[in-house]
Amino acid sequence: QVPLQHGAHRIGKRTDADMNRWRDYGLGEFIHMGLYSILGGDYNSMHYDGAAEWIRSWNKLPHEVYDNLYKKFDPKNFDPEVWARMAKNMGVRYVTITTKHHDGFCLWPSKYTDFNITKTPYKKDMIGPLVKAFDQAGIDVYLYFSVMDWHQADWRYDLKTVADSVAFNRFKTFTKNQLTELLTLYPQTKGLWFDGTWDNSWKKSGAFSDSLDQYLKKIHPGLIIGSRLRADDYGNRHFDANGHLMGDYEQGWERKIPSDYTATRGNDWDCIMTIPQNGWGYSKTWMGHWKTPYELIEMLAKCVSLDGNFVVNFGPKGDGTFRKKELQTADSIGAWMKVNHEAIYNAGYLNWTKQDWGYYTRSRKDGKIYMIVFNVPINGALKVSPAKKEHIKKAYLLQDNKTLHVEALDGNDVFIQLEQKNQQEPFVIVLETGQGGQAVEGENKHV
Numbered sequence: 001q002v003p004l005q006h007g008a009h010r011i012g013k014r015t016d017a018d019m020n021r022w023r024d025y026g027l028g029e030f031i032h033m034g035l036y037s038i039l040g041g042d043y044n045s046m047h048y049d050g051a052a053e054w055i056r057s058w059n060k061l062p063h064e065v066y067d068n069l070y071k072k073f074d075p076k077n078f079d080p081e082v083w084a085r086m087a088k089n090m091g092v093r094y095v096t097i098t099t100k101h102h103d104g105f106c107l108w109p110s111k112y113t114d115f116n117i118t119k120t121p122y123k124k125d126m127i128g129p130l131v132k133a134f135d136q137a138g139i140d141v142y143l144y145f146s147v148m149d150w151h152q153a154d155w156r157y158d159l160k161t162v163a164d165s166v167a168f169n170r171f172k173t174f175t176k177n178q179l180t181e182l183l184t185l186y187p188q189t190k191g192l193w194f195d196g197t198w199d200n201s202w203k204k205s206g207a208f209s210d211s212l213d214q215y216l217k218k219i220h221p222g223l224i225i226g227s228r229l230r231a232d233d234y235g236n237r238h239f240d241a242n243g244h245l246m247g248d249y250e251q252g253w254e255r256k257i258p259s260d261y262t263a264t265r266g267n268d269w270d271c272i273m274t275i276p277q278n279g280w281g282y283s284k285t286w287m288g289h290w291k292t293p294y295e296l297i298e299m300l301a302k303c304v305s306l307d308g309n310f311v312v313n314f315g316p317k318g319d320g321t322f323r324k325k326e327l328q329t330a331d332s333i334g335a336w337m338k339v340n341h342e343a344i345y346n347a348g349y350l351n352w353t354k355q356d357w358g359y360y361t362r363s364r365k366d367g368k369i370y371m372i373v374f375n376v377p378i379n380g381a382l383k384v385s386p387a388k389k390e391h392i393k394k395a396y397l398l399q400d401n402k403t404l405h406v407e408a409l410d411g412n413d414v415f416i417q418l419e420q421k422n423q424q425e426p427f428v429i430v431l432e433t434g435q436g437g438q439a440v441e442g443e444n445k446h447v
């Protein structure tokens with residue numbers, strides 16, 4: 001064990017009520033809104049083929065042109081109630097909204113920089129009404145905040161000189177002030193989602209990130225902060241020099257999902273995912289493959305089956321409305337969740353051998369076991385190999401309680417026989433288990 005001042009201060013999961021609530025969310029939503037939403041990935045009828053919210057870094061777009069976009073920022077059709085209702089219908093239980101992305105533009109009336117929404121034609125705070133609308137819809141709100149801030153003269157990518165450190169110290173104070181402001185203005189906030197913390201300047205500021213983490217939790221008890229905020233004494237991020245997670249959950253799964261339970265290292269985690277191949281802010285032309293609702297539902301099932309949450313990103317347009325494809329996706333996921341949310345909410349990992357037909361989840365409330373089925377085998381027989389001493393007593397379809405035939409195989413394995421194999425969408429089977437003797441007699445038991 002390497003002695004550390006600023007490594008993990010807690011070994012293992014955080015288990016207070018706020019974190020237990022976080023663990024049970026299952027499904028979340030991310031929203032990227034900012035000056036980049038106005039351009040939608042295009043400038044001067046050229047298309048930027050990077051992530052649309054990074055268009056300021058495109059050499060064909062002068063910084064000055066981008067930074068003056070605030071003069072055009074006017075989400076006339078923005079309605080926080082519409083955003084909250086869409087999220088509610090989709091079945092999300094938490095939402096993370098960008099307050100300030102890397103470009104430094106603040107969607108709230110910050111008193112620490114004039115580069116904020118009050119200086120735009122729209123004038124009004126967007127964060128307050130969103131926090132209120134989501135909170136009233138029963139959706140927990142988390143605020144995305146980029147530490148890296150391209151607008152601040154005191155931002156540094158690295159600390160090479162004394163002058164760098166003097167400037168960066170001013171930047172740290174600015175950052176702490178803005179975060180205090182956000183938590184004071186929006187006390188319903190459940191957590192902060194940090195980004196833009198990969199540069200050397202921040203890696204060399206492990207002591208500050210540690211004290212900032214503690215300060216924020218002191219002024220806002222229960223606050224949830226993932227592993228993207230801190231660096232340890234040696235600049236390690238997410239996991240300290242001793243391999244312990246620094247943060248309340250692992251925040252590294254961006255557009256990727258752990259391959260299996262081992263890869264989660266037994267930590268809490270969530271995966272944030274774009275519907276297109278990449279790109280978080282609104283882009284007129286989405287990159288590459290657009291994930292179908294079923295692909296996203298399979299990702300959701302996989303995340304929950306590995307004790308994580310799944311967060312789908314939406315990038316509203318500059319006028320404050322969502323593109324049709326995003327509205328349709330939210331609708332489709334919501335329709336599936338209306339029928340099958342029992343297998344997602346308050347559910348997590350089950351240590352049974354993964355089968356090809358899909359994913360197991362187990363309810364943290366009552367231990368009920370769910371099979372979320374995506375791939376029906378040709379013979380319509382779904383193999384289940386329970387852990388030792390666990391036996392299948394009954395299997396039924398969640399959507400209509402229809403009991404399914406269970407055939408005993410060797411040991412306590414079973415086949416669950418599906419009658420009609422023309423399933424048109426992912427479905428859920430509920431398993432009732434018992435301890436002790438095989439509850440289901442095989443028909444043709446070969447001795």
Ligand SMILES: Cc1ccc([C@@H]2N[C@@H](C)[C@@H](O)[C@H]2O)cc1
Pocket residue numbers: 051053054195254272280
């Ligand atoms: C290399 C890279 C840097 C920053 C990002 C930001 N994190 C996501 C949550 C988005 O905000 C994206 O701009 C993505 C990739």
